[in-house]
Amino acid sequence: MQVKILPRSVLVGHERLAVRAQEVLRHNDMGGWTRAAPELYPHQWSWDSAFIAIGLAHLNTRRAARELESLFEHQWKTGKVPHIVFNPEAQPGSYFPGPDHWACAAASPEAPPAPPYTSCLCQPPVHAIAALRIWEVAERNGGEEAGAARAFLREIYPGLLLWHRYLLTYRDPEGSGLITIFHPWESGTDNSPRWDTPLAAVEVSDLAPYPRYDLQHVANPSQRPTDADYDRYLWLVKLIKKAGCNERSIYRTHPFLVKDVLFSAILVAANEALLTIAGLVGAQAEDRTLIADWIKRGRRGLGRCRNPELGLCLDHDLRAGRALRVHTVAGLVPLVAGGLRPWHLAILLEALRSSSFIGYPGLGRPLPPSTSPNDPGFDPRSYWRGPLWPVIDWLLWWALERAGENQLAERLRESSLEQIAEEGFAEYFEPFTGEPLGSKEQSWTAAVALDWLASGPRRKMLAA
Ligand code: 2M8
Numbered sequence: 001m002q003v004k005i006l007p008r009s010v011l012v013g014h015e016r017l018a019v020r021a022q023e024v025l026r027h028n029d030m031g032g033w034t035r036a037a038p039e040l041y042p043h044q045w046s047w048d049s050a051f052i053a054i055g056l057a058h059l060n061t062r063r064a065a066r067e068l069e070s071l072f073e074h075q076w077k078t079g080k081v082p083h084i085v086f087n088p089e090a091q092p093g094s095y096f097p098g099p100d101h102w103a104c105a106a107a108s109p110e111a112p113p114a115p116p117y118t119s120c121l122c123q124p125p126v127h128a129i130a131a132l133r134i135w136e137v138a139e140r141n142g143g144e145e146a147g148a149a150r151a152f153l154r155e156i157y158p159g160l161l162l163w164h165r166y167l168l169t170y171r172d173p174e175g176s177g178l179i180t181i182f183h184p185w186e187s188g189t190d191n192s193p194r195w196d197t198p199l200a201a202v203e204v205s206d207l208a209p210y211p212r213y214d215l216q217h218v219a220n221p222s223q224r225p226t227d228a229d230y231d232r233y234l235w236l237v238k239l240i241k242k243a244g245c246n247e248r249s250i251y252r253t254h255p256f257l258v259k260d261v262l263f264s265a266i267l268v269a270a271n272e273a274l275l276t277i278a279g280l281v282g283a284q285a286e287d288r289t290l291i292a293d294w295i296k297r298g299r300r301g302l303g304r305c306r307n308p309e310l311g312l313c314l315d316h317d318l319r320a321g322r323a324l325r326v327h328t329v330a331g332l333v334p335l336v337a338g339g340l341r342p343w344h345l346a347i348l349l350e351a352l353r354s355s356s357f358i359g360y361p362g363l364g365r366p367l368p369p370s371t372s373p374n375d376p377g378f379d380p381r382s383y384w385r386g387p388l389w390p391v392i393d394w395l396l397w398w399a400l401e402r403a404g405e406n407q408l409a410e411r412l413r414e415s416s417l418e419q420i421a422e423e424g425f426a427e428y429f430e431p432f433t434g435e436p437l438g439s440k441e442q443s444w445t446a447a448v449a450l451d452w453l454a455s456g457p458r459r460k461m462l463a464a
Contacts, residue, residue: 017421018453021091022059024425025052028135030087032070035326037427037439040217042090044071046083047188048444050126051391055447057130057137058454061145064134065152068127072159074118077110078247081127081167082118083185096213097237101259120245121186125167128160128270132277137454154281160274161287167267168294170247177301178296179260179267179320182250183236187260190233191225192370192375192384193326194257198317200373202255204235223381223437248446258324259316261305265333266395268298270356295339302334306344311351327356327372329392335399352396353408364434365415367393373431381432387428387437390416394448413452 027034034056035041036048051073056064074085086099099117106114112153131153138149170432171179181187184195191434212230217220225233236256243249251257275291277283305313307323312331314323334340353359357368371386379385393416419434425445427438 002301003005013421014417014424017035017417017449021055021425021446021449024441025055025059025443025450028443030089032066033085034067034443035087036444038443039094040214040439043087044085045442046081046123047126047391049446050130051394052447053127053130054133055444055450057134061134061138061141061148064130065148066129066155068134068156069152071127072156072163073115074112075159075163076108076118076166077111078121078166078170079162080110080122080170081125081163083121083123084221086115086117086119088116090395093213096211097234101237104241105245110245113436120240121183123186123188124266125163125270126266127163128273128277129266132273133158133451135280138434140203141461143401150280152434153277157274157277157281157283160277161228161283161291164267164271164274164291164294167299168297170328173251175297176259176304177268177297177299178261178264178316180251180257182240182254182256183233184185184229184256185233187263187383189262189328189330189370191229191382192328192330192374194315194324194328194330195324196377197324198256198258198319198350199232200231201320202232202235204231207231207235207238209214210234218438220381231285244270255319257268257316257318259301259305260330261302261313261315261331262333262336264298265302265313265335265337268295268302268337268339269399271295271298271392285393290440299334299337299339302337306334307331311347311354327375329357329368329370329396332357332368332396335403336395338399338402340403345405350410358433363431365419366411367415369431370428371459381437383428383433383438386431388419388431389428390420390445391446395452397452408458413456417449417452420445425449 028038033044034052036045050069050276052370053067054066056067075081102117102119135149135153138145161429166180184190186407208411214224239254240250243253260262271291271294275288278288278291302313307314314324314325316363332348332352355375356372358366360373367388369386370384370389370392377385397409397412419429423434423436425441426436427442429436
């Protein structure tokens with residue numbers, strides 16, 4: 001049966017890859033949560049944990065559920081899910097800014113009890129998508145697993161609703177359907193050229209010297225953000241701390257306020273997942289009406305960010321009052337939000353296939369660079385300025401499948417798996433040579449590989 005779909009050598013390769021992916025997750029497992037990477041990122045990161053839960057769903061329902069539950073134990077009273085929960089056992093000097101730097105957040109009346117300390121930023125809300133995926137996989141497996149997944153959905157639902165409510169109120173006081181970020185770290189795409197213009201407008205003064213521990217863990221400092229970027233990152237943190245981590249004060253005074261389209265599109269998709277979860281757990285009708293309204297609001301907001309000339313969706317700098325005209329993979333994100341009219345879907349697919357992204361001449365594989373090689377800010381080796389990121393490919397693959405674009409989705413899945421099988425579970429990859437860059441043994445790379453391995457034509461064939 002299997003041999004009809006894929007040659008035996010490929011199946012054996014896939015099985016080996018699944019075993020290696022499990023080893024990475026096991027190695028980074030801290031009990032109820034997973035380090036984003038063993039050296040560079042020894043703490044729990046918010047959206048990493050969501051992707052990790054998606055991978056773990058194929059190994060153990062309860063452990064996958066635990067990954068999200070442990071993160072949500074540190075949810076702030078406002079509903080914010082912190083971008084980092086600090087590991088009290090991490091080696092001193094392993095990550096900066098660490099718990100001491102963020103301890104101030106514990107002084108906020110909205111912060112959860114500490115230790116462990118959390119940061120006071122947040123990251124894209126992949127969590128409801130992950131929670132639903134845990135249930136979907138468990139349902140397929142049936143039996144006890146399915147019961148455990150339903151119990152988990154009942155438990156996590158109020159936290160997820162509170163989290164989305166936080167984003168649509170504190171981070172969207174304008175009611176635009178688009179989420180405001182206060183720091184590039186909140187976007188998850190830290191040094192993307194998306195942030196070059198608004199960051200350039202941030203004036204840094206009297207910053208105490210600080211260590212760049214991150215540079216110890218990569219082969220070359222050019223793979224990480226520059227010192228000038230870091231000065232601005234830390235300056236923004238200082239201002240956020242000074243404002244008592246209070247959103248209203250930050251909104252009044254902060255120099256970096258940007259409507260992030262990637263974050264906002266993920267929230268629309270997460271709201272769709274939440275609406276399904278609300279149905280599964282028998283939530284009240286008002287909740288469902290509210291979530292359905294959030295979805296409409298988000299799609300309308302993203303529609304307004306469309307740049308007809310580029311065929312992409314653009315972030316909006318609230319301080320400068322203008323769209324940020326850069327050519328990055330974030331511009332394709334209405335795909336992730338779904339609900340597209342056929343003409344809009346066609347434009348986005350054309351942009352994805354074009355010589356700005358997967359059709360660019362000379363790419364190692366038909367995968368979209370995080371920044372288009374046509375953008376002046378493109379750098380093929382520097383973090384979010386050009387390299388390929390498996391989690392972004394996962395989001396696009398997932399969106400394409402939902403849009404019924406199975407052929408293109410399958411191409412992304414197979415190419416990403418091939419790359420990981422050849423080069424390992426790197427944090428990101430050079431788009432022309434496929435060279436692995438950044439951290440090795442990155443948890444979310446292993447997690448999305450596991451989900452892809454379980455989701456291809458082979459699984460569908462076996463299920464048939
Ligand atoms: C990277 O971000 C952290 C700061 O949050 C860093 O560079 O120190 C980003 O790739 C982010 O998206 C990711 O969640 C984190 C951990 O993998 O690393």
